[in-house]
Amino acid sequence: MLEVKNIKQHLAAYQEAFQKRNFDASKVLPEVLQLDEQRRNMQTELDQILAESNQLSKEIGMLFKNGEQQKANILKEKTAGIKLKTKQISTEMDAVNKTLVELLFSIPNVPHSSVPAGNSEDDNETIFGEGEIPKLDKKALPHWELAQKYDLIDFELGNKITGAGFPVYKGKGARLQRALITYFLDKNTQAGYTEYQVPHLVNAASGFGTGQLPDKEGQMYHVTEDDLYLIPTAEVPVTNIFRDDLLTEDQLPIKCTGYTPCFRREAGSYGAHVRGLNRLHQFDKVEIVSLVKPEDSYQVLDDMVAHVKEILRELKLPYRILRLCGGDLGFTSALTYDFEIFSTAQERWLEISSVSNFETFQANRLKIRYKTKDKKKHLVHTLNGSALALPRVLAGILENYQTPEGIKIPEVLVPYTGFDIIN
RNA sequence: GGAGAAAUGGCAGAGUGGUCGAAUGCGGCAGUCUUGAAAACUGUUGAGGGUCACACCUCCGGGGGUUCGAAUCCCUCUUUCUCCGCCA
Numbered sequence: 001m002l003e004v005k006n007i008k009q010h011l012a013a014y015q016e017a018f019q020k021r022n023f024d025a026s027k028v029l030p031e032v033l034q035l036d037e038q039r040r041n042m043q044t045e046l047d048q049i050l051a052e053s054n055q056l057s058k059e060i061g062m063l064f065k066n067g068e069q070q071k072a073n074i075l076k077e078k079t080a081g082i083k084l085k086t087k088q089i090s091t092e093m094d095a096v097n098k099t100l101v102e103l104l105f106s107i108p109n110v111p112h113s114s115v116p117a118g119n120s121e122d123d124n125e126t127i128f129g130e131g132e133i134p135k136l137d138k139k140a141l142p143h144w145e146l147a148q149k150y151d152l153i154d155f156e157l158g159n160k161i162t163g164a165g166f167p168v169y170k171g172k173g174a175r176l177q178r179a180l181i182t183y184f185l186d187k188n189t190q191a192g193y194t195e196y197q198v199p200h201l202v203n204a205a206s207g208f209g210t211g212q213l214p215d216k217e218g219q220m221y222h223v224t225e226d227d228l229y230l231i232p233t234a235e236v237p238v239t240n241i242f243r244d245d246l247l248t249e250d251q252l253p254i255k256c257t258g259y260t261p262c263f264r265r266e267a268g269s270y271g272a273h274v275r276g277l278n279r280l281h282q283f284d285k286v287e288i289v290s291l292v293k294p295e296d297s298y299q300v301l302d303d304m305v306a307h308v309k310e311i312l313r314e315l316k317l318p319y320r321i322l323r324l325c326g327g328d329l330g331f332t333s334a335l336t337y338d339f340e341i342f343s344t345a346q347e348r349w350l351e352i353s354s355v356s357n358f359e360t361f362q363a364n365r366l367k368i369r370y371k372t373k374d375k376k377k378h379l380v381h382t383l384n385g386s387a388l389a390l391p392r393v394l395a396g397i398l399e400n401y402q403t404p405e406g407i408k409i410p411e412v413l414v415p416y417t418g419f420d421i422i423n
Numbered sequence: 424g425g426a427g428a429a430a431u432g433g434c435a436g437a438g439u440g441g442u443c444g445a446a447u448g449c450g451g452c453a454g455u456c457u458u459g460a461a462a463a464c465u466g467u468u469g470a471g472g473g474u475c476a477c478a479c480c481u482c483c484g485g486g487g488g489u490u491c492g493a494a495u496c497c498c499u500c501u502u503u504c505u506c507c508g509c510c511a
Contacts, residue, residue, distance in 0.1 A: 043472075047480040054480090057492040061441035072491080079491045246470080
């Protein structure tokens with residue numbers, strides 16, 4: 001949710017920036033300002049009436065104390081009209097407020113100045129790449145065939161137990177996944193992120209806080225009986241740890257990491273490009289979340305990108321980094337870098353991390369603020385990223401590390417897996 | 424799941440219809456004293472809105488109600504604690 005005072009201050013600049021994400025803000029922003037003005041005026045009017053009412057009540061109290069019942073009763077009659085009026089104004093104000101908030105909820109974040117304009121993923125900007133793409137044998141297999149060949153993942157079994165998109169990991173496949181999770185968490189904690197284990201179901205308030213609700217309701221599994229949602233990412237419970245918090249300046253930056261399964265309905269879209277581990281309803285992910293002072297957030301974004309880079313370097317996976325264009329940018333994000341690894345057997349890039357700066361967009365909804373030494377209060381900037389998403393990393397390792405003898409295990413993982421080849 | 428009790432400022436804890444946004448203690452901050460520290464003493468110390476600044480408004484778990492007036496009374500929801508039942 002954007003801050004009204006910022007809209008007021010940067011109206012023209014915002015209008016222009018929104019064009020990059022093809023969002024027509026020409027009507028909605030002035031409307032927000034107009035509603036805010038209206039709400040403000042009503043608030044002032046209401047306050048004045050309440051002040052009058054409070055004053056009268058006090059006088060009545062004094063009169064009763066002094067035994068001047070008659071005078072008190074005269075004043076009482078005066079209050080009747082005031083009561084009516086307060087009710088009237090406050091219902092009107094609630095209505096205006098509701099419209100205002102709904103409108104604000106419908107406005108996406110303002111793209112950062114470095115965000116390229118564009119409509120789709122084709123317009124994303126590749127800003128970095130490294131790692132050697134291995135030259136594989138002609139007989140190289142995609143990961144779903146490797147998974148079957150070495151009995152690592154059973155997709156059919158998942159179908160039986162639950163349905164499509166819920167694979168069962170098995171033997172060395174399960175072990176490799178667990179090794180990756182532990183390795184990621186170790187890397188993250190070494191980099192100063194505090195590890196959390198959080199609930200996998202969240203309430204609606206948490207969903208609103210991080211922006212999954214109300215617009216992306218259909219993407220989450222909803223447990224209607226208890227009105228809870230299965231988390232689509234650890235970002236939701238982890239960021240909500242700090243909802244409504246007033247932090248002190250010296251508590252920042254706050255860096256958290258957490259491993260959770262993630263649940264996504266992702267209705268539609270079946271076919272070859274979502275085969276195997278490419279797209280699932282349940283998958284594992286290790287997430288990193290940062291809460292920082294506004295002036296630090298872009299440096300921290302770079303730090304988080306560097307951190308993910310280091311992990312991919314250690315795993316020796318060929319990857320590239322994209323700066324998302326306006327059209328591909330998430331609703332809540334101001335700037336997002338996507339990491340993709342090259343799936344050699346599928347000959348395509350797979351997204352395995354997305355690192356974003358939300359600036360105050362989430363913090364404004366979540367009311368996460370901090371107090372400076374001179375007691376000024378500001379919203380924090382929130383950032384998060386995957387470090388990393390498991391299934392596609394697993395897929396990338398299986399495919400890129402395959403040899404005629406079997407699948408080799410990246411060196412850094414061997415201490416975690418306890419074996420160095422799958423054959 | 425059943426029975427009972429409770430929810431107040433950073434914490435502890437009073438207040439049970441009328442200057443209560445809230446006593447008191449601890450903690451925090453500032454000062455006095457001290458070479459420095461501790462102790463002692465003095466002052467100060469919740470949040471949001473609003474204003475150039477005041478004024479003023481709102482907030483005593485959430486929501487609703489009674490009343491001229493609610494932290495205080497009523498309804499409801501949530502959470503916590505104790506006891507019982509069940510249980511990884």
